[in-house]
Amino acid sequence: MMPFKPVLLWTDLLIFLLFAGVAAFALYVRRHEHLAASWRRVVRDPAGMAALVVLVAYVAIGLMDSVHFRLPLANHGGETGRYYSAEVLSLLDVVASPLREHVEKTYSAPFATHLYAKEAIVLPDGRRIRGYPRLKYGGAQLAHPERERGPDILYTALAAAGKAALLWALLGYGLVQWLARRQRRSAAAVWAAMWRGGGEIPWRSLLATLGAILLLVFLAIGLGPKYHVLGTDKVGQDVFYQALKSIRTGLVIGTLTTLVMLPFALLLGIMAGYLRGWADDVIQYIYTTLNSIPSVLLIAAAVLIMQVYIESNPDLFDTVAARADIRLLFLCIILGVTSWTGLCRLLRGEALKLRELDYVQAAQAFGVGHWRIISRHILPNVMHIVLISVVMDFSGLVLAEAVLSYVGVGVDPSTQSWGNMINSARLEMAREPMVWWSLLAAFVFMFGLVLAANVFADVVRDAFDPHAEARRIPSAVLSRLFGRRPDGESHG
Amino acid sequence: MADGGHLLQVERLRTWLASGDAVVRAVDGVSFSLEQNQTFALLGESGCGKSMTALSLMRLLPENGRIVSGSVRLHGQDLTALPEVAMRGVRGRQIGMIFQEPMLSLNPVMPVGEQIAEVLHRHGPVEGRRAVRGRVAELLRAVGIPDAAHRFDAYPFQLSGGMKQRVMIAMSLAGKPDLLIADEPTTALDVTIQAQVLQLMRDLQAASGMSILLITHDLGVVAEMAHRVAVMYAGEIVELADRERFFGAPFHPYSRKLFAALPGWGKRTQKLEVIGGSVPSLTGTFRGCRFAPRCDLVWGLCHEAVPPWREVSPGQWARCHLTEGRRAAPAVAPAGLREAAPVPVAAAGEALLRVEDLRVHFPVHKGVFKRVAALVKAVDGVSLSIQRGRTLALVGESGCGKTTVAKGILQLIRPSGGRVYFAGTELTTLKRSTLRRRRGEFQFIFQDPYASLNPRMPIADIIEEGMVALGVGASKEERHRRIDDILAQVGLSAEARQRYPHEFSGGQRQRVAIARALAVGPKLIICDEPTSALDVSVQAQILNLLKRLQDELGLTYLFITHNLSVVEYLAHDVAVMYLGRIVEQGSAPEVLGRPAHPYTRALLSAVPVIERAAGRPVMRLQGDPPSPLAPPPGCHFHPRCPEALPICSGTEPPLVQISPTHGTRCHLHGPGIS
Structure with missing residues (x-):
C-alpha cells in the first residue's frame, strides 16, 4: 500500500507534457546544425545565461509544486481501509511545511515577534491589558524578543550565508575540475580563464547568479521556520509561502496559454498566408472581429460561464484543488483563445512572403502537395518567429494574470496567485497603519520572474532574428581583435 | 606614384573587419591615385574589397570595421586623421557618393526635392526657399529629369528606378564635389537605362571637371567609362593601367581570366574559360601570391614570395612574378573546343x-x-x-x-x-x-x-x-x-x-x-x-x-x-519581349546580326561593349518603359521609338515575316512601307 495517493491535476499533466516537449525539442535542436547555431549564440550571452539560471530556479519551484498527492488520514477506532485527506498537497508543501503550518492569528510584519494589531491579553496573574500579543510561531524561541531578536536574525543569516558559500565553493570546485578534465588543461588555467570571463560559455555570470540564488535559498531555509520573513496576511498565513505557491500559477498561465494559442496561430496564420483567396478572407475576418471585442470582456464572460458550470456540477470534482485547477486551466484556454490573433497576423505576413520565394515555387513546379509544402518549407522557416513571440509573450501573460485576478475574473480565490495577493492588498493598503508586505512580496517575486523572462527573450530574439545579422560586436572584442583603437575614429 | 598634384592619393590603405572571432583583411594595402577630371575604375568580383575601399575613403565603415593603417589624401589632406566633425564637411562637399540600389538610398517618406535641398542647406550658402527650389530644379535638369521644376514635390515611389538613380546623382552633385564615388551605379538598372545613366555621368564630368571613382564588376562599363583601371583581387590591387593598355594587353593572369570568362558570339563553339577554386579567405596572412592557387601560369616562386608591385610596361603596373617569357608560354593548353556538337537543324513540326x-x-x-x-x-x-x-x-x-x-x-x-x-x-x-x-x-x-x-x-x-x-x-x-x-x-x-x-x-x-x-x-x-x-x-x-x-x-x-x-x-533562337509582347523573333544570327525592330536595335546598342566596333550605330532610348497597367495604344514601343510613324500610335503592328525563321511586329516592315 502506498503511503499516499498521487493526484494528477489537469494542469500538472500538461506541465509535464510541456516539459517533455521542451526536452524533445532540445534533442531535435542538437541534431540540426542551423538551429543549434542560433542556440549557441544564446548560450554565449552572459545576461541571457544569468536570466536562464533565475528562470530555472523558478521552474524548479513550479515543478515541485506540480507533484500533487493526498496523505492518508490516521485510522480512528478500528476502521478498516484507508481514507485520504481531502487536502491535496504538493511536494513544495511538504518541503515548506513549517511555512505552511505556522499560521498566526492575523497580520504580522516581516520578522515580527508580535501581532500587528492590539488585542486584549490575559496576563498570567489574571490581569487584562490591551497590547500586542506574542506570535505563536514568529520568534517563539526567544525569551526576550526585544533584546534577542536582532542578534538572532544576524547569527541565523550568517550561518545560512556560510552554508551557501560552502556549497557554492564546492559546486564551483567541481565545475572547474570537470572542465579541466574535459578541456585537458590545468585547473588553475581553467579557473583563470573563468575569472577573466573568457571562453565559450559565460561560466562567471552563471556562477555568480547561482551564488545569489543559493544564498537566498539558504536564508529562506534558515530564517523561514523561525520567523515570518515576509510577514503574515489577514488570516495569519505566511506571505512568503503564498508568494512561493504563486510561482506555479504564474508559470502555468505563462506557458499553457501559449500551448493553447499556438495551434490556432500556426494553423490559421500559415493557411491564410499560404492559401490566400477565400481562406485568407475568412481567417482575416475572424481575427479582426475577435480583436475588436475588448478581451477583458470576453474573458470575464467566459470565466463567469465557467464558474456557473462548476458550481452547478459539484460532483465532477472530488477536491477543492481539482475545482480550482479546472478553473485555472480554463483561464489559460480563454486567454489563449483571445490572444492568438497577434501571432497569427505575424505568421500570415511571413507566409505571404515565403510562398512567393523561389524554393516554394520550385516545390510547386515539382507538383509537391500543399500540406507537404506547408510542413517542410513554410513551417520550419517561421519557427524563429514563433519562438521569439512565445518567449516574449510569457512575461506579458504572467502580468495579465495579475491584472485579471485583481479585476476579479482571474484564477479561483482559493488558488494562490500574485494577482490574488495584490487584490487583497488593495484593502490592506487602505488600513492605518498600512500593511505593505503582501504587495511587496507579490511585486518582488513577479518582478524577478518577468525581468528574467524579458532578458532571456531579448537574447533569444537577437539570436534568432535574421534581420539582426549585422550584430553589434562588443567594443572589447573589437579592441582585442584590432589590438588598438586608431586615433580619429569616432564610431564604435 | 607619389606626387603633389593628385586630387586623391590612397596609400597602403588597410581596412579590417571583425567577423566573429576573426579579422577579415578586407582591404589589405591598397594604393592608387586619381587625377582631376579622370574616371578611375576599381574592377573586381564580389568580395574582393572594392566597396570596402570606397567606404574607407568616406570613413563610412560598418561598426565592426577599422582603418588600421595607411592614408587617404584628398587635396593633400589626410582624411584618416580628420576628426569626425571635419569629416562630415568632406562628405557630400568634397566627395559625393552614389550607391547600387537607388530604391534603398532615398527616404521614401520625403519628397525628392527636399532631400536634395537638405544637402544644399548642409553645404551651400543658398538662402531662401525660392533660391533653394531654383537650385534643386537646376540640379534635376542637369541630371536629365524632364519637367524638373515640378519634380520637387515628387516622392521616390512616383519615380522609376532610373529616375531615382538620377535623383541620387543630383543629390551627390548638390555639394559640388571634386570626387564622385559611384559604387556599382547601374548594376540594378536595365541596359537601356544603364546606357542613359552612364551617358549622363560622362556629360556631367565633361561639364564640371569632377573625378569619378567607379566601382564595378562589369568590364563593358569599365571600357565605356574609365580612363584608368585597377583590378582588385582578395583585398589588393593586382593590376593598374590606362584603359587602352589594359584592354589591349591585360598583364595579370587574373585580369586575363576575367576577359576569357566573358561569354560572347565569338566563343560559341568553345568552352568558356573558368577560374578554378574560389577567392581565398582573407582572415590570414599570405606567404605567396594570393592568386597562385587558381592561376594556370603558376610557378615555384609564386608560392614562396609575395610578388612585387612593378611596372611591367610603361603605364602598366602589376603584382605578379611572371616575366614576359613565362607569360608567353602558357603552362596549360587553352580550353579545348567544345565537343563538336552541330547545332541541330530545326525541322518543322518537331x-x-x-x-x-x-x-x-x-x-x-x-x-x-x-x-x-x-x-x-x-x-x-x-x-x-x-x-x-x-x-x-x-x-x-x-x-x-x-x-x-x-x-x-x-x-x-x-x-x-x-x-x-x-x-x-x-x-x-x-x-x-x-x-x-x-x-x-x-x-x-x-x-x-x-x-x-x-x-x-x-x-x-x-x-x-x-x-x-x-x-x-x-x-x-x-x-x-x-x-x-x-x-x-x-x-x-x-x-x-x-x-x-x-x-x-x-x-x-x-x-x-x-x-x-x-x-x-x-x-x-x-x-x-x-x-x-x-x-x-x-x-x-x-x-x-x-x-x-x-x-x-x-x-x-x-x-x-x-x-x-x-x-x-x-x-540558337532569340525572342525579344517588350511590355508583355514579343516584338521580334528569329534565329540568333538573324536577330542579333540584322535586328529588324527598333527596340532590338536599341537594346543591342545599349549594351556596354569592350571593343567598340567602328560604325556601330549608337541608339539611345529616351524615357522609361511604361507601366503594364496602362500600356500605350497601338505599338507599345511607340512613345520611346525614334522612328515612330503616325500609324504606330493607333494600330497594333501585325507579325511580319522577314525570312522563314525571322519575324517582327513593327510597322516599319509593314507591307505598305518597306
Missing part, C-alpha cells in the same frame, strides 16, 4: 514546346467587395515555339513579363488565355492531378540561388523532394544513388549531400538547383536569369555546365535573360 497567344492578366481589386478595377496585362499574346535540343533565349528588360511567361508555361500561374502545347499535350486545360504527374518533364531554374534553396533542408532532401513528389526512383536507396550520380554530373562531390545550403557559394548553390531540376529527368528546362546573380567567372562555369548538359542529355532550354552576351554565347 517543336517540343509551342505556345500560342499566351495571355496572363492579373486583376487589380478595389473596394470592399474586391471588384476587379483593372487588369495588369503582364503577358499579352505571346507565341513562341522551341525545337527539341535547342535553346530559345527570351530577352527583355525587367518588368516586361519574361518570368510571367515562364510561370504561365509551367502552369505555376494559370494563364488567362492562349494555349501551351508540350510534346503535343495541351497543358492549360489539364486537370491538376494529370498535370502533376507530368511536371517532371518541364523544370525551372531560378535566378537567385540564395532564395531558391530552402535554408532549413540539407542538399539531399532538397534534391529528393521533387523525386518523391513525382515518384522518380522506386526505393530510398535507388533515389540516393541517383542523387549521387546527378551531383557528380553537375560537378559537386557526394559529401555535399548532408550539408546545408548556407555552406555553399553562389555558384555551387546554382549547381544544386540545376541538380534538383535534373533529378526528375526533364526534357525542357526554363532558366530564369540563372547567372545574373553570379560573378563573371562563376557565370562561365554555370554556362559551361548548361551547355554540356544540353549536349549530353539533349535538353531543351528556354533561357530568360537580359544579358545579351549570354544570349550570343548560348542561344
